[in-house]
Amino acid sequence: MRTPGGRGCGMGDTRARPPLTAHRMGRMTATNRRRVLLAQPRGYCAGVDRAVVTVEKALEQYGAPIYVRKQIVHNTHVVSTLEKRGAIFVEETDEVPEGAIVVFSAHGVSPKVHEEAADRRLKTIDATCPLVTKVHKEAKRFAAEDRDIILIGHTGHEEVEGTSGEAPEHIQIVESPDQVDQVQVRDPDNVSWLSQTTLSVDETNQTVDALRKKFPNLLDPPSDDICYATSNRQDAVKAMAPECELVIVVGSDNSSNSVRLVEVALEAGADAAHLIDNASLMDEAWLEGVSTVGVTSGASVPDILVRDLLDRLAEYGFDDVEGVRTAEERLTFSLPKELRKDLRAETS
Ligand code: SF4
Numbered sequence: 001m002r003t004p005g006g007r008g009c010g011m012g013d014t015r016a017r018p019p020l021t022a023h024r025m026g027r028m029t030a031t032n033r034r035r036v037l038l039a040q041p042r043g044y045c046a047g048v049d050r051a052v053v054t055v056e057k058a059l060e061q062y063g064a065p066i067y068v069r070k071q072i073v074h075n076t077h078v079v080s081t082l083e084k085r086g087a088i089f090v091e092e093t094d095e096v097p098e099g100a101i102v103v104f105s106a107h108g109v110s111p112k113v114h115e116e117a118a119d120r121r122l123k124t125i126d127a128t129c130p131l132v133t134k135v136h137k138e139a140k141r142f143a144a145e146d147r148d149i150i151l152i153g154h155t156g157h158e159e160v161e162g163t164s165g166e167a168p169e170h171i172q173i174v175e176s177p178d179q180v181d182q183v184q185v186r187d188p189d190n191v192s193w194l195s196q197t198t199l200s201v202d203e204t205n206q207t208v209d210a211l212r213k214k215f216p217n218l219l220d221p222p223s224d225d226i227c228y229a230t231s232n233r234q235d236a237v238k239a240m241a242p243e244c245e246l247v248i249v250v251g252s253d254n255s256s257n258s259v260r261l262v263e264v265a266l267e268a269g270a271d272a273a274h275l276i277d278n279a280s281l282m283d284e285a286w287l288e289g290v291s292t293v294g295v296t297s298g299a300s301v302p303d304i305l306v307r308d309l310l311d312r313l314a315e316y317g318f319d320d321v322e323g324v325r326t327a328e329e330r331l332t333f334s335l336p337k338e339l340r341k342d343l344r345a346e347t348s
Contacts, residue, residue: 034317036310037244039236039296040325045229047129048073048300050333051106054127055082057335058103061342067102069093069109070158072127073300074255076277093117101125107158108132110165125338131227132159135194136166138221142192143167147219148185150174152207153196157256160196176203180210192219197227198257198299200264201234229299230257232327234264237296240324241268244294246286249275250305251298258298270294279308287316294324 051072058066064086071079071089079089087103093116096102101123104113108128117124128136142149149171153160164171174180185191193211195204204226212218224231241247247265251258258275265273276282287293293313297306310321334340 033291033320035292035320035322036313036318037240037292037294037324038306038310038321039233039240039294040323041229041232041236041327041329042296043299043301043303043306045227045299046329046331046333047106047131047227047229050335051103051127051129052078052082054125054335054339055087055103056085057339057343058101058125059086061339061346062101065100067096067100067122068105069096069102069113070105070107071254072103072105074107074252074258075298075300075302076252077305078300078302093120093122096120096122098122103127105158106132108136108162110162112165113162123338125336127336128162129197129227130333131197132162134223135163135197135221135225138194138225139163139166139171142194142219143170146170146190148172148187148191150183150191150193150211151195152193152199152204154256157196159198159256163194163196174207174211177206177210180207180214183211183214185215188215189217191215191217192221194221195225196256197225198230198260199226200260201226201231202264202267228329228331230260232329233257233261233296233299236324236326237261237264237294238268239326240294240296241265241270241273244269244292245271245290246292247273247294247296248282248286248309249273249296249298250278250301250309251275252277252300255298255300258301261296261298265294265296276309278305279312282309282312284316287313287318293318 055068055072065088068087068089090096099121103125104127106127106129139149151164151171151173153173154175155173160173247270249258249261253275262273262275295309
């Protein structure tokens, strides 16, 4: 199997392939090629990497169990791997024994959750992604200026709950351009907007356009809230999707940025797009008549899951893998300061 940069992905051509149906054979003869376009960048972002390493280091430093409020990142594989190492995932801090250690997830928490943890004398380690923290700070600043804040995002998503909890009396949530008509504010000249970090860039722009039409003096956030990882992964999918009959996104269905990648693939011209948690969930019927499959993964997905999918695709003859690179990513974040302090004390 040929992979970008000569990286081997497992199965070679010696493995028996499932038989081709007549339909698939006809398509194959026409194109004489089965290939995979592999999006780059894909998978882990800096915020997810930091959050996962935070739980791993906390387990090493303090020993199991380490409690984690909500899924540390929205990926089933990551959560079950950490559970096996001694992490206990809970929905709320009142499930954590008094005085125990709790890690807050990458999606961020509201001030109320910090207060609840303090009331229970929990030792907290905050793995909120710094790019989510940036949005929290913007919310606090706009609220301090007594503005109405429109938060574009998905109701009920943990990140949106955390951000809106910074200034609940100032923030209202808008999910899509269609909801802009219903927005009521105190002063149309004193309105600003923010967004969840993992939305579709294009749909968010449409929502902002609709808001600006309604509130011409709408104040923008100082910089984009949709993070670099979300927009880079969408750009890579936009670049490859027009050449793909099928795009497969590896990711969990509660992962906002992964779900968006499926939507972006379809909008960018893929005939079909599916989200799967792991390679075993790929339906071979999807490959009927397909000559080019695009593969990518959400920002919370470890690359081993993508390699498993490439191995499975190779079993069906899709063993020619070409990278589609649209950006380089080098950003890294340091671990939460509470944890760094204890790690330093240990080594000094
Ligand atoms: Fe941070 Fe963006 Fe990754 Fe979310 S997707 S954890 S905001 S870098």
